[in-house]
Amino acid sequence: DADVTQTPRNRITKTGKRIMLECSQTKGHDRMYWYRQDPGLGLRLIYYSFDVKDINKGEISDGYSVSRQAQAKFSLSLESAIPNQTALYFCATSEVGKETQYFGPGTRLLVL
Amino acid sequence: QKEVEQDPGPLSVPEGAIVSLNCTYSNSAFQYFMWYRQYSRKGPELLMYTYSSGNKEDGRFTAQVDKSSKYISLFIRDSQPSDSATYLCAMNNNNDMRFGAGTRLTVKP
DSSP states (O other), X not given: XXXXXXXXXXXXXXXXXXXXXXXXXXXXXXXXXXXXXXXXXXXXXXXXXXXXXXXXXXXXXXXXXXXXXXXXXXXXXXXXXXXXXXXEEEEEEEOXXXXXXXXXXXXXXXXX | XXXXXXXXXXXXEETTOOEEEEEEESOTTOOEEEEEEEOTTSOOEEEEEEOSSEEEEEXXXXXXXXXXXXXXXXXXXXXXXXXXXXXXXXXXXXXXXXXXXXXXXXXXX
């Protein structure tokens, strides 16, 4: 079984809709991250969480919100989706004191 | 100017060739340097991780960091078709992780 899972894997939605992307991990890591990947721009950090009570904005947090429901679960919400939020979204985890991150398989989101 | 610059390619080489992938960066505070490999429709997976300037070797892969020039490289020896993927450089300072845009590599049999 995968250590970091994301649901859904693919999603099509309409402008203005609220959607949630979910991430779960079995690695026991305290730190979790949400990134988006766009062609030519690479991965950009949206939000990160160092533990259940700690949430931090990343490079591009506008239009997004997150919830850390438990050590193993970190959700990303788009309150009112817009077409330029069409992208590939990745969740990642890391251990405290370690710099390397472990990525989930990604969610492909299309906003019409 | 982006903090991390990486030539997006695409790069196509014959099987057995030596591949050189490179990134430059502008923030001298970056201390940790990584290379991730991303297959199509998959998440990035860690390939190499280095902390200091110099070389680090792992099988057919060598990561090189030159902090004075703000330049990192990944060399792949005896490249195989299974190495065909997008390679992302990444660097980190105090939890501020930045990625390059990725170089798409194809190794032809």
